[in-house]
Amino acid sequence: MKKTYHLTKDKKKKKIKTTNLKTVDGYVFKPKNKIKYPGITVTKFKAIDREIIERLLKKKVKKKLEVYLQYLFYLLNETDGEPGATDMVLDDLARYQQMVKNCYQKYLGEQYVSELEKEIAYIKFCAKQREQEIYQIRWMQQMAEVARRGGR
Numbered sequence: 001m002k003k004t005y006h007l008t009k010d011k012k013k014k015k016i017k018t019t020n021l022k023t024v025d026g027y028v029f030k031p032k033n034k035i036k037y038p039g040i041t042v043t044k045f046k047a048i049d050r051e052i053i054e055r056l057l058k059k060k061v062k063k064k065l066e067v068y069l070q071y072l073f074y075l076l077n078e079t080d081g082e083p084g085a086t087d088m089v090l091d092d093l094a095r096y097q098q099m100v101k102n103c104y105q106k107y108l109g110e111q112y113v114s115e116l117e118k119e120i121a122y123i124k125f126c127a128k129q130r131e132q133e134i135y136q137i138r139w140m141q142q143m144a145e146v147a148r149r150g151g152r
Contacts, residue, residue, distance in 0.1 A: 027053045027107060053107045061100055061108075061116065068093050069123065076130045086131055090124055 026048040047053045068089065075085050097120050105113050 024048055027056065029056070050107070054109075057104050057107050058112070061104070064096060065116075065119075068096070072123070072127055076127065076134070086127055090127060093120060093123065 024046070026046045028044055028046045031042050031045050047056060072086070072089050072093075075089060097117060100108075100116060101113055
Protein backbone atom coordinates (compact mmCIF):
# COMPACT_ATOMS: atom_id res chain seq x y z
CA MET A 1 0.00 0.00 0.00
CA LYS A 2 1.38 3.39 -0.98
CA LYS A 3 1.44 6.27 1.41
CA THR A 4 -0.14 9.48 0.25
CA TYR A 5 0.77 12.85 1.67
CA HIS A 6 -0.89 16.19 1.52
CA LEU A 7 1.56 19.05 1.89
CA THR A 8 0.24 22.25 3.37
CA LYS A 9 2.19 25.14 4.73
CA ASP A 10 1.02 26.61 7.98
CA LYS A 11 2.38 30.16 8.10
CA LYS A 12 2.92 30.17 11.84
CA LYS A 13 4.29 26.74 12.63
CA LYS A 14 5.55 25.60 9.22
CA LYS A 15 4.48 21.98 9.64
CA ILE A 16 3.50 19.40 7.07
CA LYS A 17 0.16 17.73 7.69
CA THR A 18 -0.89 14.35 6.35
CA THR A 19 -4.49 13.87 5.27
CA ASN A 20 -6.57 11.33 3.44
CA LEU A 21 -6.89 12.67 -0.12
CA LYS A 22 -9.85 10.47 -0.95
CA THR A 23 -12.09 12.53 1.31
CA VAL A 24 -11.01 15.88 -0.16
CA ASP A 25 -12.85 17.06 -3.29
CA GLY A 26 -10.59 18.17 -6.12
CA TYR A 27 -9.41 17.60 -9.69
CA VAL A 28 -6.93 14.74 -10.27
CA PHE A 29 -4.55 14.70 -13.22
CA LYS A 30 -1.19 13.24 -14.23
CA PRO A 31 1.64 15.77 -14.55
CA LYS A 32 3.11 16.07 -18.05
CA ASN A 33 6.56 17.11 -16.85
CA LYS A 34 9.01 14.39 -17.92
CA ILE A 35 12.02 15.81 -16.04
CA LYS A 36 13.22 13.39 -13.35
CA TYR A 37 13.89 14.83 -9.95
CA PRO A 38 15.85 12.98 -7.29
CA GLY A 39 13.72 11.67 -4.45
CA ILE A 40 10.05 12.34 -5.16
CA THR A 41 8.18 10.84 -8.11
CA VAL A 42 4.78 12.38 -8.81
CA THR A 43 2.36 10.10 -10.65
CA LYS A 44 -0.88 11.86 -9.72
CA PHE A 45 -1.63 15.40 -8.69
CA LYS A 46 -4.83 16.48 -6.99
CA ALA A 47 -5.58 20.19 -7.19
CA ILE A 48 -7.89 21.39 -4.45
CA ASP A 49 -7.85 25.16 -4.90
CA ARG A 50 -10.78 26.28 -7.09
CA GLU A 51 -8.77 28.96 -8.90
CA ILE A 52 -5.99 26.55 -9.83
CA ILE A 53 -8.49 23.96 -11.04
CA GLU A 54 -10.29 26.58 -13.10
CA ARG A 55 -7.06 27.80 -14.72
CA LEU A 56 -5.89 24.25 -15.48
CA LEU A 57 -9.17 23.24 -17.06
CA LYS A 58 -9.55 26.45 -19.06
CA LYS A 59 -6.06 25.93 -20.45
CA LYS A 60 -6.86 22.29 -21.26
CA VAL A 61 -10.17 23.16 -22.97
CA LYS A 62 -8.54 25.99 -24.93
CA LYS A 63 -5.74 23.74 -26.22
CA LYS A 64 -8.17 21.04 -27.32
CA LEU A 65 -10.40 23.61 -29.02
CA GLU A 66 -7.37 24.99 -30.87
CA VAL A 67 -6.52 21.48 -32.11
CA TYR A 68 -10.05 21.07 -33.46
CA LEU A 69 -9.90 24.49 -35.13
CA GLN A 70 -6.55 23.79 -36.77
CA TYR A 71 -7.78 20.47 -38.10
CA LEU A 72 -11.00 22.05 -39.35
CA PHE A 73 -9.09 24.84 -41.13
CA TYR A 74 -6.84 22.23 -42.71
CA LEU A 75 -9.81 20.24 -43.96
CA LEU A 76 -11.61 23.27 -45.35
CA ASN A 77 -8.68 25.08 -46.94
CA GLU A 78 -5.94 22.59 -47.83
CA THR A 79 -7.74 19.40 -48.83
CA ASP A 80 -10.25 18.78 -51.56
CA GLY A 81 -13.02 19.63 -49.12
CA GLU A 82 -14.50 16.21 -48.49
CA PRO A 83 -17.88 16.91 -46.86
CA GLY A 84 -17.84 13.77 -44.74
CA ALA A 85 -14.55 14.68 -43.06
CA THR A 86 -15.83 18.09 -41.95
CA ASP A 87 -18.99 16.54 -40.54
CA MET A 88 -16.88 14.01 -38.67
CA VAL A 89 -14.79 16.78 -37.05
CA LEU A 90 -17.92 18.78 -36.21
CA ASP A 91 -19.50 15.70 -34.60
CA ASP A 92 -16.33 15.10 -32.61
CA LEU A 93 -16.38 18.75 -31.56
CA ALA A 94 -20.00 18.38 -30.37
CA ARG A 95 -19.02 15.27 -28.43
CA TYR A 96 -16.16 17.20 -26.81
CA GLN A 97 -18.57 20.01 -25.94
CA GLN A 98 -20.85 17.53 -24.14
CA MET A 99 -17.88 16.02 -22.31
CA VAL A 100 -16.79 19.46 -21.08
CA LYS A 101 -20.32 20.25 -20.01
CA ASN A 102 -20.77 16.97 -18.13
CA CYS A 103 -17.34 16.60 -16.54
CA TYR A 104 -15.97 20.09 -15.96
CA GLN A 105 -19.07 22.23 -15.37
CA LYS A 106 -18.80 22.00 -11.60
CA TYR A 107 -15.24 23.36 -11.78
CA LEU A 108 -15.64 25.92 -14.59
CA GLY A 109 -19.06 27.35 -13.84
CA GLU A 110 -22.11 27.76 -16.02
CA GLN A 111 -21.05 31.10 -17.50
CA TYR A 112 -17.82 29.72 -18.99
CA VAL A 113 -19.58 26.61 -20.28
CA SER A 114 -22.29 28.71 -21.94
CA GLU A 115 -19.64 30.94 -23.56
CA LEU A 116 -17.88 27.81 -24.78
CA GLU A 117 -21.15 26.52 -26.25
CA LYS A 118 -21.67 29.82 -28.10
CA GLU A 119 -18.12 29.69 -29.42
CA ILE A 120 -18.53 26.11 -30.66
CA ALA A 121 -21.87 26.97 -32.27
CA TYR A 122 -20.18 29.85 -34.11
CA ILE A 123 -17.37 27.53 -35.24
CA LYS A 124 -19.94 25.06 -36.57
CA PHE A 125 -21.81 27.85 -38.37
CA CYS A 126 -18.60 29.16 -40.01
CA ALA A 127 -17.51 25.66 -41.02
CA LYS A 128 -20.87 24.90 -42.64
CA GLN A 129 -20.84 28.27 -44.39
CA ARG A 130 -17.32 27.66 -45.74
CA GLU A 131 -18.35 24.19 -46.86
CA GLN A 132 -21.27 25.72 -48.80
CA GLU A 133 -18.91 28.23 -50.43
CA ILE A 134 -16.59 25.43 -51.52
CA TYR A 135 -19.55 23.51 -52.93
CA GLN A 136 -20.73 26.58 -54.89
CA ILE A 137 -17.23 27.21 -56.25
CA ARG A 138 -17.00 23.59 -57.45
CA TRP A 139 -20.43 23.79 -59.04
CA MET A 140 -19.44 27.01 -60.87
CA GLN A 141 -16.22 25.36 -62.07
CA GLN A 142 -18.15 22.35 -63.35
CA MET A 143 -20.62 24.60 -65.19
CA ALA A 144 -17.75 26.57 -66.73
CA GLU A 145 -16.13 23.29 -67.81
CA VAL A 146 -19.38 22.13 -69.43
CA ALA A 147 -19.80 25.48 -71.21
CA ARG A 148 -16.21 25.36 -72.42
CA ARG A 149 -16.68 21.91 -73.91
CA GLY A 150 -19.64 23.17 -75.87
CA GLY A 151 -22.40 21.72 -73.78
CA ARG A 152 -25.42 23.60 -72.64
